[in-house]
Amino acid sequence: MEFKELPPVKDQIMKCVRCGKCRSVCPVFAEIRNETAAPRGHVFMVQMLRDGIVEPDEAVAERLTTCLLCETCSVNCPSGIDIHELNAAARSYIYEKNPSLAKELVFDSLWTRPGLLRTSTKFLWGAQKTGLQSLARAIGLTKILPGDLPRAERMLTNVPVRSGRSQVSEINPARGERKYRVGYFLGCATDMFHPSVARATVDILTWHGCEVIVPRDTKCCGQPHIANGKMETARSLAAHNVKIFNSYDLDYIVTDCASCSAALSHKNMKFLLGGLKIEDQAMAFSEKAMDLTVFLTEVLDIEVPNAEIARKVKVTWHDPCHLANAQGVKQAPRELLKRIPGVEFVEMANANSCCGGSGTYCITHHDLSMKILDKKMERAMETGASKLVTCCPSCIMQLNFGAQRHKWNAEVVHIVDLLSPFYKALPKKAASQ
Amino acid sequence: MEVKDIRNQLVKMLGRDKVLTEELDLMYYSYDSSFLTKLEPGKPTAVVLPTSTEEVQKVVRFAYENDIVIVPRGAGTGETGGCIAFKGGIVLDLSNWDEIVEIDASNMQVIVRPGVIHARLNEALAKYNLFFPPDPGSSQMCTVGGMVANNASGLRAVKYGCTEQYILGLEVVLSNGDVMMTGGMNARVIKNVSGLNLTKLMVGSEGVLGIITQIRLRCWPKPKARGIAMAVYDNLDDAPATVLEVYQAGILPSGIEILDSSAIMAVNQFKPEINLPDAEAILLIEVDGNPPSVDYEGNAIAEIAGQRARSVEWATDPKRMAELWEGRSVTATAAARVRADGSRIFAGEDISIPLSKVADVLRAIRALGNKYGIKVVNYGHIGDGNVHTAPVINPENPEEVEKVLQLVHEIHLLAIEMQGSTTGEHGVGAVRRQYAELEHGLAVEYMKGIKQTFDPKGIMNPEKLF
Ligand SMILES: Cc1cc2nc3c(=O)[nH]c(=O)nc-3n(C[C@H](O)[C@H](O)[C@H](O)COP(=O)(O)OP(=O)(O)OC[C@H]3O[C@@H](n4cnc5c(N)ncnc54)[C@H](O)[C@@H]3O)c2cc1C
Ligand code: SF4
Ligand code: SF4
Numbered sequence: 066m067e068f069k070e071l072p073p074v075k076d077q078i079m080k081c082v083r084c085g086k087c088r089s090v091c092p093v094f095a096e097i098r099n100e101t102a103a104p105r106g107h108v109f110m111v112q113m114l115r116d117g118i119v120e121p122d123e124a125v126a127e128r129l130t131t132c133l134l135c136e137t138c139s140v141n142c143p144s145g146i147d148i149h150e151l152n153a154a155a156r157s158y159i160y161e162k163n164p165s166l167a168k169e170l171v172f173d174s175l176w177t178r179p180g181l182l183r184t185s186t187k188f189l190w191g192a193q194k195t196g197l198q199s200l201a202r203a204i205g206l207t208k209i210l211p212g213d214l215p216r217a218e219r220m221l222t223n224v225p226v227r228s229g230r231s232q233v234s235e236i237n238p239a240r241g242e243r244k245y246r247v248g249y250f251l252g253c254a255t256d257m258f259h260p261s262v263a264r265a266t267v268d269i270l271t272w273h274g275c276e277v278i279v280p281r282d283t284k285c286c287g288q289p290h291i292a293n294g295k296m297e298t299a300r301s302l303a304a305h306n307v308k309i310f311n312s313y314d315l316d317y318i319v320t321d322c323a324s325c326s327a328a329l330s331h332k333n334m335k336f337l338l339g340g341l342k343i344e345d346q347a348m349a350f351s352e353k354a355m356d357l358t359v360f361l362t363e364v365l366d367i368e369v370p371n372a373e374i375a376r377k378v379k380v381t382w383h384d385p386c387h388l389a390n391a392q393g394v395k396q397a398p399r400e401l402l403k404r405i406p407g408v409e410f411v412e413m414a415n416a417n418s419c420c421g422g423s424g425t426y427c428i429t430h431h432d433l434s435m436k437i438l439d440k441k442m443e444r445a446m447e448t449g450a451s452k453l454v455t456c457c458p459s460c461i462m463q464l465n466f467g468a469q470r471h472k473w474n475a476e477v478v479h480i481v482d483l484l485s486p487f488y489k490a491l492p493k494k495a496a497s498q
Numbered sequence: 499m500e501v502k503d504i505r506n507q508l509v510k511m512l513g514r515d516k517v518l519t520e521e522l523d524l525m526y527y528s529y530d531s532s533f534l535t536k537l538e539p540g541k542p543t544a545v546v547l548p549t550s551t552e553e554v555q556k557v558v559r560f561a562y563e564n565d566i567v568i569v570p571r572g573a574g575t576g577e578t579g580g581c582i583a584f585k586g587g588i589v590l591d592l593s594n595w596d597e598i599v600e601i602d603a604s605n606m607q608v609i610v611r612p613g614v615i616h617a618r619l620n621e622a623l624a625k626y627n628l629f630f631p632p633d634p635g636s637s638q639m640c641t642v643g644g645m646v647a648n649n650a651s652g653l654r655a656v657k658y659g660c661t662e663q664y665i666l667g668l669e670v671v672l673s674n675g676d677v678m679m680t681g682g683m684n685a686r687v688i689k690n691v692s693g694l695n696l697t698k699l700m701v702g703s704e705g706v707l708g709i710i711t712q713i714r715l716r717c718w719p720k721p722k723a724r725g726i727a728m729a730v731y732d733n734l735d736d737a738p739a740t741v742l743e744v745y746q747a748g749i750l751p752s753g754i755e756i757l758d759s760s761a762i763m764a765v766n767q768f769k770p771e772i773n774l775p776d777a778e779a780i781l782l783i784e785v786d787g788n789p790p791s792v793d794y795e796g797n798a799i800a801e802i803a804g805q806r807a808r809s810v811e812w813a814t815d816p817k818r819m820a821e822l823w824e825g826r827s828v829t830a831t832a833a834a835r836v837r838a839d840g841s842r843i844f845a846g847e848d849i850s851i852p853l854s855k856v857a858d859v860l861r862a863i864r865a866l867g868n869k870y871g872i873k874v875v876n877y878g879h880i881g882d883g884n885v886h887t888a889p890v891i892n893p894e895n896p897e898e899v900e901k902v903l904q905l906v907h908e909i910h911l912l913a914i915e916m917q918g919s920t921t922g923e924h925g926v927g928a929v930r931r932q933y934a935e936l937e938h939g940l941a942v943e944y945m946k947g948i949k950q951t952f953d954p955k956g957i958m959n960p961e962k963l964f
Contacts, residue, residue, distance in 0.1 A: 079894045080841040082834065083531045085575040089615070089638040098594050099518065099547060100526040100574065109529060124522050143831035144841060 068158040069115055072339060073150040078115065080144040081108045087138035087148060092419045093131055096436045102131050104138035104148045111155045121159040123166055126294070129155055131433070133426055134292050135419040136390035150336050156294030229256040229263030230279070237267050237277040244274035244365075245316040250306070250354070252325035253285050254458030265485035266321045266357060272488055273365045280309045286320075286328035287337065288387070289424050296337070303328070303337045307350045317364065318354040321481050323385035323392075323457035324424075326356035330392055356388060358397040358456060358480065367404065371487040375407030380483070381450035382410070383441070383464060384417035385457035398456060398480060405483055411448040418444075422463025434463070435470070442467040445475075453477045499564045505544050508588070511556050518545040527589050530574040530581050533845040534929045536893060540584035542569065549595045549611075551669065551677060551711045558709060559675030561588055561957055568673070569959050570705040572612065572644030575636045577844040578927025580648070580704050580962055587957075590709060592643050598622055599712070605686045607666060609714050612643025628717035631658035634923070635830065643710050648925040649702030654784075656881030657752040658718070660923070662701040666690070669712035670700055673953040683714050699948070704925055705959035707952040721786035724752070725796040725814040728822045729781045729807035734758065736806035737779040738856040741880055743802050744783065749795050753784035754881030755826050758860050761833070761877040765825045768832035774825045777808065781880070782826050826877070833875040833888035840898075842875065842888035845929070846906030849913035850922030851883045859916055863887055863909060870905045872898070884922035926963045934964040 068074060087104035088094055094102045107129055113119040129152050138148045160166055230251055247270055255262050270277045283306050287299035306329075310318055320326045327333060331351040338347040361367050382402060388394045395417065402410045421427060421437030428434075441464070445453050453464055453475050464477045505519040518524060521541075528539035543566070548554045561568045567587025574581055574593075583589050596613035603626040610619060616637045620629050633652035634640055640650065646668070651660035667683030681697035682690045700707060731737050741754055757765065757780045765774050774780060781803065785795045792814065800812040813819050833842040851859045860876050867874035867889070878885040889905060891898040910920045910933055920930045920937060934942050942964050952958070 076839070079892065080834065082841060082844055083529055083536070083574075084844075085531060085573055085636065085639040088573065089617075099523075099545070099591060101518070101523050103526070106526045109526065113525065119522065119525070124520075128522065144834040 066340060068154065071154050073147050073336070074111065074115055074154055077144075077146045077151065078108060078112045080146055081105060081112075082144060083109070084143060087142055090137045090141045092135065092137065092421065092437050092440075093133055093433065096433055097131060101128050104132070104142075107132055107152050107155075108146065108148055111151045114155055114158065121155075121162040123159075123163065126156060126159045126163075126166060129159075131430065133386070133419055133421065133423040133437075135386035135423065137386065137417075137419065140390050140393070147336075153291045153294070154296065157291075157296035158294075160294035161297075224258060225260050227260060229260035230281075232260050232264050233267045233279050235279055235281055237271050237279070239274045239276045240271050242274055243276050245276070246314065247275040247277050247360075248310050248313055248315040248318040248353075249277050249279045250283060250286070250310070250318060250320035250322075250325055250329060251279055252320060252322040252458070254324075255322050258458055258462070259479060261485070262321055262479045262481045265481045265488065266319075268488045269361070269367075269481070269484055270319070272370070272491065273361075273367050275365075278313050278315065280313065283309055286322075286325040288324045288328045291328075291337075292424050292426075300337050300341075303334065303347065304341075304343050307334075307338070307343060307347045311346055311350055315353060317360060318350065319357050319360045320354075321357040321456060321479070323356060323388035323455075324459060326354065327387035327391035329354035332391070356392065356394055356397070356456070358388075358401050359394055362397045362400045362404070369404055369406055369484065369487050371490050372406035374487065374490050375405075377407050377409065378452055378483075379409045379411060379448075379450045380452040380454050381413045381445060381448040382416055383413070383420060383445065383453060383455040383460060385455055385460050386417070386419050386423075387457060389417040398454075401480060402454065402483070406487070408483070411450055413448045413450075414444045416444075420460050420463045420467070422459045424459050427463050427466075438463060438467045438470070442471045442473065446471065446473050451475050452483070454480050454483060456480045499566070501543055504564070504566060504588070507560060508544050508546055508557065511560065512546055512548065512553055516547045516549075516553070518547075527571070527574075527591070528582065530571075530576045530579060531844050532577045532579045532927070532929055533843040533893070534579045535582055536843075537899065538579075538584070540579070540582040541586070542583035542589040543586045545589045545591055547591050547594045551671065554590065554671045554709050554711050555675045555677065557588060557590065558671050558673065562674045562955060565955060565957060567957050567960060568709070570643070570647065570709050572641030572647070573615070573636075573639050575640045576644060576648060576927060577847060577924045578921075578929045578962075580925060580927030580959070581644075582928065584928065584961065592709075592711075593641055595711075596641075601626060601628075602686060603628060606688065606717050606719075607686065607714060608717055609712060610642050611712060612641055612646075612710050614642045616640055616642055616645060623717055624720065626717075627720050629720045630664060630715055631718055632661045632664065633658075642713060642715070646701055646710055646713055647703065647705050649923075650925075651923045653753045653755055653879050655879060655884070655923070656754055657750050657786075662698055664716045664718075665697055665701050666714040666716050668697055668700050668710055668714070670708040671711050672708045673955060673958050677711075678708070681714075683712065688716060702925070704927060704963050706949055706963050707958060709958075721752075721788070723789040723792040723814070724784060724786045724819065725792045725812060726819045726822050727781075727783040727785075727796060727799045727803060727810060727812045729783070729803035729810045730775045730777045731779040731781070731806065732777060732808050733806075734778045734860060735857045737781050738853055738880060740781060740803045740806055741853060743805075744799055747798055747802055749785070749798060751783045751795070751799070751881065752786040753782070754879070755782045755784075756780070756856075756876075756878060756880035757782075757825060757829060758864075758876045760864070760873070760875045761829050762825075764832040764836050764875045765829060768835050769824075769828060772825050772828070775809070780825065781807075782823060784823075829875070829877045830886075830888070833877075833890065836873060836875060836890045837892070840890050840892040842890050843893055843902065845889065845902065846909040847886055847888060848921045848924040849885050849887070849909060849918055851885060851913055851916050851918035853880070853883050855916045855918070856880055856883060856885070859885060859912065859918070862912055866905055866908050866912070870901045872902055872905055874905075879922070882922070883918065928962055931962060931964055938964070 571581035667681035
C-alpha cells in the first residue's frame, strides 16, 4: 500500500491539534528536550513527508528514529493518534525510497529465516568470546550498530548454546484432562536467549490442562522490522505466521514475550495486514492471540501448585511498553505475581515508563538509551526488591545491563522464571491423549 | 546580516548544543497549538536553548545590535501563534530552563526559571502543603514562563484568579539586553505597592516587551477538602441563573463548569459508559476548603441548584467525585473525536462573556454552527463566563477551513458585541490582534507607546498582541 494511503497516515495526521500532551510523557523528549524529539514533532514531520514538503531522506530518518516506539505518547494522545504507527510507517517509506539506508542483510535475510537466525545465535555466542565488533563485521551488522559497538558489547546477554525450540516438542500433550488446545508463539529472543523460559512456559501450560502446539516453522513476529523501517518484511512475516497458526485448530495462541504478543494483537495485525486479502484470516488469528500473563490469569485463572516450596521474595514489576502501552495490559502480570507463593509485590514509581531498550535502540542510540535506563533503575532500586520481574526479553537485557551499571544486586527475571520452580517440583501427572 | 552569519554567531555564543540551525530542525518550531499555524506555519531563522540569564542577554544583545527579531517560546502550547517567528527571527526555546531556584515556604513563595512545567511546580510545592493555584488545562505541558506571558488561568480562576495575582516580581531581559527586576523580585514580601506596577505590565505581555527569565511567585496553602455537585438542567437559562444564586448566597465555589447539550452528546459518544444524562446543560460545581465549610457550602449549593435543576447530586467521596467530574475531564478529548474524519480545532476557542449573557451566547454559537454547517462543542468555565468552543471540521478540506474561519470570526465579533472579550485566558498572539482596535480603541495607541519605550527597534515578538 502507498505510504499516503496507509490508514494512520491518511486518517490520523489531520487529527493532531498540537496540544503538546505527548511532549509531557515522552521519555526521549525528556532527555533531548527540543521540539525535534517531541512526539507531535514526529507527527508534524510525517505530515511534511506525506505532503512532499520534505524529502524521504536520511536526515528525516535520523530525526524520526530518535523515537523508541514505546507508544507512551499514543496512549496519552487526546485525539487518539497512533503516533508510533505514523513514525514506523514513515521510516519504512524512507527506507523503501533509499534502499542503501536500510538494514537489508540483518532484517531481510538473517531475521526472516529462523534457521539462519539460530545459526547466528552461535555467532553471538562466539561474539562473547571474540568480540561483537568482529562479529558485526563478519555478518554486516555494522549497518545497524554504528559507532557504539564497544559499549554495546557489554550489553549482550549470555547466549545459551541450545535454542529453546530445540528443547520443546512440536506437540505437547496436556497433563490430566485437556481444556484447551493452545498454540505457543515462541519468539526469536526467547528462543535464543531464554530457552528455559520456553521450556517452563510449555510446562506451565500443559500442567494447567493445555495441549501446547509449538509450530516448527514460525518466523519472527516482525517487531524489529517495524522498528527498523522494514514494513513490507514485517507484513510478509505476519502473513506467514498467521497462515501457520491458522492451519492448526487452536483455541488460543499465547506467547511469553510482550513484544511478540503486541505484534500478534488485533491492533498490530490491523496496522500491518488491514486492507489486504489476508485481513480476515489475520483477524481470526489475532482474536485468539494474547499474552501469557493474560491467559494464565484471565482464561486459565490458575492457582500455582506446590505452595509449600515457596520462599519469601520481594519483587517489583517493570511494565514492558509492548504490554502496558500497546495492549493496555497492566493488571494481569500484577495479579499473576500476587498468585505466586512467597512473593511480596512492591510497586515501583512509574512502573510503565520505558527502560530505553527497545530492541536495537539501546545500541543505535546508546547514550540516550542509558539516560532513560538510569531513571528507570533509580525507581526500581528505590523499591528494595531483590527481583526485578518483567516479560520482555529486550527489557530483560536492558534492565540486566542497568543492574550491572548501577551495581544493584537484584536479579532481573522473566515472570515465567518465577513460576518455573513450582512446576519443576511437580509429581508427574498423566498426559491426556 | 546574512542568515548564515547569524547562525554562526549564535553557535559561537552558546555552543553547538544550544543552537538549532538546520532547516529541518527549524521546521519543528513553525507551530504551536493554534489552528493558525496549521494553515500558516512560520519557520524561524535559528532556535536557541538558553539556560541562564547571561545566555539570554547575549542573544538579545546580538539581536538588538543587528536588528533581528526575537521570539520567546515556552512549551508551544499557546493557541494563538504567539511563540511563532512568522517572518523569521531567533526563537528562544526556554522550556529547557526549568530550575526551581528556591522554595521559600516560610514566606509562602517560590522562585522559578521560566521553563518549569506548571504541574511539576505544584508537585514540588505539595511537599510544603503549598500550591500555585492557576490551573490551565495544559498544566502537564505548559511552562510557568508561558503562563506569565499569557496571564494564564484555568477552571479554578473563579475563586483563585489568574496568574497575575501570584506574581510578586520578575527578572526580565529587555530588548537591548539589559536586565530589569520588577516589583518584589529582590524582596521577600507579599505586600508591595512601591513604584509603577511593571510586574503587572509584564504579565500578559506575550513576549512583546521582554524575555521573562525569573519569576517570584506567591503560593497559597493547599485546601484540605473538596466536594463536587452535579446539576442537570432541561432549560439552558437555568444554569447561569443557578450560578448567580450560588454567588448571592455568599458562596464562592472553586470551579463552576458547564457542558451544554453539544458537549454532553460528545462525551456520551466518546465514552458511553460515562452516560451523562440527556439534558440542555450540566453544571459541575466544585467547592474546596476545610471539611466543615465544604460540607456546609455543598449542601447549600445542592439546595439552591435543586430549585431549578432536574436533578442534583453532591459528593465528597473521592471515587464518586471522580465519576461526576469525569464527563468534564474528557470533554476536550471527546470534542476531538466527535467526527471520525475530522478533528476539533483551536480557533475561536476562548471567548469571555458576561454571566448574564451566557445562555444567549451559547445559543447564538449553536446557531452560527448551523449557519455554516459546522458542528461545535461548547463547554467552559461558566463561573467567570469563559466559554470554550470547539469547532469540529476536517482541517484538510479547504472548503471547511474557509467556512470555519468565518465562523470563528463571527464568534469573536459576537463576544465583543455581547460586552465580552475575544479571549478569557489563552491570549491574543497573532490570531486575535485584528480585534485589538475594536476591543480597546484608543488604548491600543498607548499600548503601542509602551511597546515603543521597551522595544524601540521593534524586535521583540513583533506583530503580536495589537
Ligand atoms: C490542551 C490545552 C489546554 C489549555 N488550557 C488552558 C487553560 O485552561 N487556561 C489557559 O490560560 N491556557 C490554556 N491553554 C493555553 C496555553 O497552554 C497557555 O497559554 C500557556 O500558558 C502557554 O504556555 P507555553 O509554555 O506553552 O507558552 P508558549 O505557547 O510557548 O508561548 C506563549 C506566549 O508566551 C510567550 N512567552 C513564553 N515564554 C516566555 C518568556 N519566558 N518570556 C516572555 N514571553 C514568553 C511567547 O512568546 C508566546 O507569546 C491550553 C492549551 C492547550 C493546548
Ligand atoms: S497529544 Fe496527540 S493531538 Fe496532542 S500534540 Fe501530541 S499527537 Fe498531537
Ligand atoms: S513512541 Fe515513545 S519515544 Fe516515540 S515519540 Fe512516542 S513517547 Fe516518545
